Amino acid sequence: MSSTDPYAEWDAAYVFGALSPRERLEYEEHLSGCAACSQAVASLAGIPGILSAVPADRALRPPQADPSPAEVPASLLPELMASSRRARRWGRIRAGAVAIAAALAGVMASPLLPERQEAALPMLQTIPSPVTAEVRVIQEPWGTRVEVTCRYAMPADPAPPKTFEYAMYVTDLLGSSTRLATWMASPDTTTMPVGTTGLTKKQIRSIDVRLTKDGRILLDRHL
Numbered sequence: 001m002s003s004t005d006p007y008a009e010w011d012a013a014y015v016f017g018a019l020s021p022r023e024r025l026e027y028e029e030h031l032s033g034c035a036a037c038s039q040a041v042a043s044l045a046g047i048p049g050i051l052s053a054v055p056a057d058r059a060l061r062p063p064q065a066d067p068s069p070a071e072v073p074a075s076l077l078p079e080l081m082a083s084s085r086r087a088r089r090w091g092r093i094r095a096g097a098v099a100i101a102a103a104l105a106g107v108m109a110s111p112l113l114p115e116r117q118e119a120a121l122p123m124l125q126t127i128p129s130p131v132t133a134e135v136r137v138i139q140e141p142w143g144t145r146v147e148v149t150c151r152y153a154m155p156a157d158p159a160p161p162k163t164f165e166y167a168m169y170v171t172d173l174l175g176s177s178t179r180l181a182t183w184m185a186s187p188d189t190t191t192m193p194v195g196t197t198g199l200t201k202k203q204i205r206s207i208d209v210r211l212t213k214d215g216r217i218l219l220d221r222h223l
Contacts, residue, residue: 011043017198042193146197150190167209167212
């Protein structure tokens with residue numbers, strides 16, 4: 001990732017929900033045109049789930065103090081170290097630390113559990129299009145993480161294929177909608193945008209995917 005990109009170290013704070021609403025909107029606008037930052041966000045998508053499954057006393061213990069490899073996933077230490085390095089390089093380390101502490105505090109008294117595997121729910125088309133998607137809605141101690149796998153099939157139309165910008169929205173029980181993520185996609189591609197919200201899973205009415213150019217809803221899923 002280029003060191004000249006001013007958003008290069010915002011990925012961890014975005015995934016942990018440590019950005020302000022204005023910063024989140026600014027970063028999502030940047031993600032729509034930056035493949036490197038989008039890939040960085042996708043690579044961190046599982047970190048909150050890993051942290052939420054680790055008791056605080058065990059997560060903070062030096063590795064040599066707990067030599068049993070059966071108790072801790074093999075991928076835990078490298079991923080935590082990578083996340084920590086990003087946080088140290090990012091100027092808002094305090095906000096990131098608060099988010100990590102909140103994730104750990106929710107399971108301080110719990111035994112180490114395997115990472116949750118939420119079922120992927122198919123999203124339903126509201127208008128005919130070559131776009132299909134599945135969504136995972138994952139409850140976290142700090143809110144909810146939403147992971148979408150969006151596929152853009154090659155249209156049968158012989159016209160040259162087009163690239164469009166899409167957006168993921170969450171709608172709460174009162175009918176208020178909030179944009180969680182944006183991304184660009186072209187025919188014969190699969191994208192995996194990730195969004196986070198402070199809403200609990202029970203406070204979410206639906207998730208939808210829209211075309212940003214005109215706001216049309218292409219896919220939705222009611223919970």
